[in-house]
Amino acid sequence: MEEHNLVSKAKIRILVIDDEANAREGLKDLLEGWEFEVAVAENGRLGFEAVKKFQPAIILSDLVMPEMDGLALLNILREEGFLNLTTFIILSAHGNINTAVEAIKNGAYDFLTKPLDVVRLKILLEKIANRSALEKEMGLLRDKVRKLGTFGKLNGSTPKMKAVFKQIQVIAPTTASVLITGESGTGKELVAKAVYLGSKRKDKPYIAINCSVVAKSLLERELFGHDKDVTLGFKTQEAGCFELADGGTVFLDEINELSPELQIKLLGVLETGSLRRLGGKKEIQVDARVIVATSRNLDEAVEEGAFRADLLDRLNVFSIKIPALRERAEDIPLLAHTFLEEFNLKNDKAVKGISREAMHLLKTYSWSGNVRELKNVIERAVVVSKSDSLDVEDLPETLTSKAHKAPTVQFRLGQTMEDVEKEFLFHTLSYVDGNKTKAAKLLDISLKTLHNKLAKYKSSI
Numbered sequence: 440m441e442e443h444n445l446v447s448k449a450k451i452r453i454l455v456i457d458d459e460a461n462a463r464e465g466l467k468d469l470l471e472g473w474e475f476e477v478a479v480a481e482n483g484r485l486g487f488e489a490v491k492k493f494q495p496a497i498i499l500s501d502l503v504m505p506e507m508d509g510l511a512l513l514n515i516l517r518e519e520g521f522l523n524l525t526t527f528i529i530l531s532a533h534g535n536i537n538t539a540v541e542a543i544k545n546g547a548y549d550f551l552t553k554p555l556d557v558v559r560l561k562i563l564l565e566k567i568a569n570r571s572a573l574e575k576e577m578g579l580l581r582d583k584v585r586k587l588g589t590f591g592k593l594n595g596s597t598p599k600m601k602a603v604f605k606q607i608q609v610i611a612p613t614t615a616s617v618l619i620t621g622e623s624g625t626g627k628e629l630v631a632k633a634v635y636l637g638s639k640r641k642d643k644p645y646i647a648i649n650c651s652v653v654a655k656s657l658l659e660r661e662l663f664g665h666d667k668d669v670t671l672g673f674k675t676q677e678a679g680c681f682e683l684a685d686g687g688t689v690f691l692d693e694i695n696e697l698s699p700e701l702q703i704k705l706l707g708v709l710e711t712g713s714l715r716r717l718g719g720k721k722e723i724q725v726d727a728r729v730i731v732a733t734s735r736n737l738d739e740a741v742e743e744g745a746f747r748a749d750l751l752d753r754l755n756v757f758s759i760k761i762p763a764l765r766e767r768a769e770d771i772p773l774l775a776h777t778f779l780e781e782f783n784l785k786n787d788k789a790v791k792g793i794s795r796e797a798m799h800l801l802k803t804y805s806w807s808g809n810v811r812e813l814k815n816v817i818e819r820a821v822v823v824s825k826s827d828s829l830d831v832e833d834l835p836e837t838l839t840s841k842a843h844k845a846p847t848v849q850f851r852l853g854q855t856m857e858d859v860e861k862e863f864l865f866h867t868l869s870y871v872d873g874n875k876t877k878a879a880k881l882l883d884i885s886l887k888t889l890h891n892k893l894a895k896y897k898s899s900i
């Protein structure tokens with residue numbers, strides 16, 4: 440992919456319109472000396488013809504001219520839609536400042552007084568040239584993103600992400616519960632929102648609750664509401680999110696954080712379609728589609744007794760597994776450019792691209808924080824960047840140092856395969872801080888196989 444060469448280096452075209460031959464030709468020579476491509480016209484009418492043929496990026500036009508003056512030309516250009524394509528600058532004599540101001544109100548970009556201040560002219564042209572190059576690149580990028588693949592706010596063009604988009608399309612219109620899994624920062628919240636927006640319930644409420652953020656004691660109230668003044672300071676009656684959703688969707692993020700008691704209660708709501716508020720006596724009918732997300736492996740949580748198997752079955756009618764960013768590294772350039780565009784706008788910067796070396800680092804980094812981490816890295820890089828393209832020095836040390844590369848393990852000839860496997864297994868486990876899911880993933884074996892092997896080797900120690 441042509442990461443940093445989207446801006447064409449072709450000469451920028453300027454049209455000079457002035458009825459005074461000396462002024463016109465003098466300005467043409469000056470601009471050509473600055474490497475612009477220049478055409479000239481001697482009044483507004485001829486100028487308009489020239490705009491259509493020559494398609495200048497910039498027009499420098501005198502105000503007072505026979506046949507059609509600068510202001511009339513500006514009006515025609517605006518009415519015919521040319522001002523989106525070209526930047527109009529008025530050249531006015533001192534006595535005409537008021538008219539020049541009038542022109543700016545009518546869509547001119549700026550004005551310069553005659554005799555021309557050459558330094559000001561150059562600065563102004565450079566400013567416009569940079570701006571139009573950026574706009575052009577951004578336009579190209581937008582087209583690319585459009586062509587390559589987006590799904591709502593989700594970007595991705597790899598087969599793995601396209602499969603996720605397809606799943607969302609299939610699942611969204613149903614009312615079934617959905618379980619979204621994926622490592623931290625893979626876009627679970629975005630996927631949940633996409634499921635909601637693709638459903639018939641999109642005009643009804645969408646209520647999101649993060650089970651790990653809401654204090655545990657408050658969570659029950661938040662979810663199911665309450666009817667009695669349990670603690671001082673709370674209102675005596677309040678509907679929970681299932682009631683508030685009312686025909687809409689409830690998104691429960693970090694569902695693995697739900698306590699055993701609340702797991703039972705949630706299961707009850709899913710099975711009966713009704714609930715009783717905290718401290719309340721009445722059964723209340725609720726109609727809410729449930730979407731849940733977790734970055735933990737729920738099968739493992741079930742195995743450890745931390746999550747109810749029956750609740751998992753109930754939630755897991757459909758599941759969407761979002762692949763980690765390192766498993767779809769080909770999406771990184773697209774995401775990086777999308778974020779680049781976003782943070783240019785947000786921070787009023789004009790970074791045009793990403794250098795080849797920097798992109799190589801982005802593509803090969805392991806991204807344990809996934810898309811969120813990439814987004815943060817690009818934001819920081821855009822903010823600190825001092826040139827017009829992101830380079831290696833704009834990236835944090837975690838990417839540029841070799842430290843993130845996995846350590847190596849050495850074996851002696853003479854060791855048995857079993858020794859090697861055992862040693863490798865325990866090294867891998869310690870590398871991922873004992874997280875068995877991660878270890879199994881790195882080793883590309885199932886969790887069950889890992890457990891079996893561990894049991895075998897532990898008993899042999």
Ligand SMILES: Nc1ncnc2c1ncn2[C@@H]1O[C@H](COP(=O)(O)OP(=O)(O)OP(=O)(O)O)[C@@H](O)[C@H]1O
Nearest residue numbers: 592593594622623624625626627628629734810811
């Ligand atoms: N495919 C994508 N395209 C564009 N932006 C994305 C994509 N995936 C994630 N993001 C962005 O990355 C950030 C993290 O996404 P999100 O909050 O949905 O992740 P998550 O999986 O819910 O993470 P966590 O488990 O930590 O809560 C958000 O700013 C989101 O907009």
Ligand SMILES: [Mg+2]
Nearest residue numbers: 624627628692
């Ligand atoms: Mg989240």
